[in-house]
Amino acid sequence: MTTIGETIKAIRKQKRLTQKEVYIGIVSRNFASRLENGHNSIESEKLFAILKRLEVSPNEFQFIHYNNSEYWFNNILNQIDNDASMKKTATLMKKHVDFKKNLSLDSQILAAIAYIKIYIIGNNPLRMSIDPAYPLKKHLNQTKDWSVFELRAFVDGIFIFRKDPSELLECMAKVHEVYKKYKGFTEYSYIIEQSVASIVLNYVQIELTNFNYNSSNLQKITDNSCYSTLTDFTAKLTMNFARLIIFLYLGSDQKSDEANCYEFIRMLQKLQHDDYTVFKEIYNYHLPLSQRYRKAQL
Helix, strand or coil: CCCHHHHHHHHHHHCCCCHHHHHCCCCCHHHHHHHHCCCCCCCHHHHHHHHHHHCCCHHHHHHHHHHHHHCHHHHHHHHHHHHHHCCCHHHHHHHHHHHHHCCCHHHHHHHHHHHHHHHHCCCCHHHCCCHHHHHHHHHHHHCCCCCHHHHHHHHHHHHHHCCCHHHHHHHHHHHHHHHHHHCCCHHHHHHHHHHHHHHHHHHHHHHHHCCCCCHHHHHHHHCCHHHHHCCCHHHHHHHHHHHHHHHHHHCCCHHHHHHHHHHHHHHHHHHCCCCHHHHHHHHHHHHHHHHHHHHHHC
């Protein structure tokens, strides 16, 4: 297993920082070299000081150190995601009930995530009850520095913020920060990119169904220059679809905008893309709403 020092070294190099910049005044240069090579242990007080220099929270460090597959919290999230993709509602319900019995914050958060997945299967998340998901909402609000776990949990968890515009914007700012911090970690890149793109699409849906038809604000999110570096195919498709949904409501040519969105869905069908069914449901939901909105503007 990777040592703490080796993880620190990986983060330092990813951030292009020298040993002097990270360790001066905390540990000696010799100690730092031995630490990064896995030969020294370190006191918690000094570790926290180093993490502060690296601008990485203990929460984020834990995720990076234990890696995506080994971090138990994230491992269970993977199981929940897999159960949801296979629509195993009974399995998800059992996880929800089992984790709900444990009063620890971690278990309550996982119970909330399982509930969200259960509801979303066959239901419109824009109508989801917030109360069973409150522990996750509280966690996302109170956690200042998100790790990739919080980012992934927010993909569907974003819907519990749909009636709290200020909190929603605060979370979107955290999404942006997580993306900037982790996009250089190649082992997480596809998870981060797909999560960010899905969050942007869900944010657009929330704003439009909240009657927030501010075109410039919505495009500011989808056309953020930071997200122009997306390389994952599915992430780019999702971001493009978010723009098409905006045009359904706010584009200059209604027929053309509807045709473009429809052709996008047909393309996914031809590609037999995994997200075809989900995107089709989103399109079918927003098409009549956008038509009513445009009609009201005449």
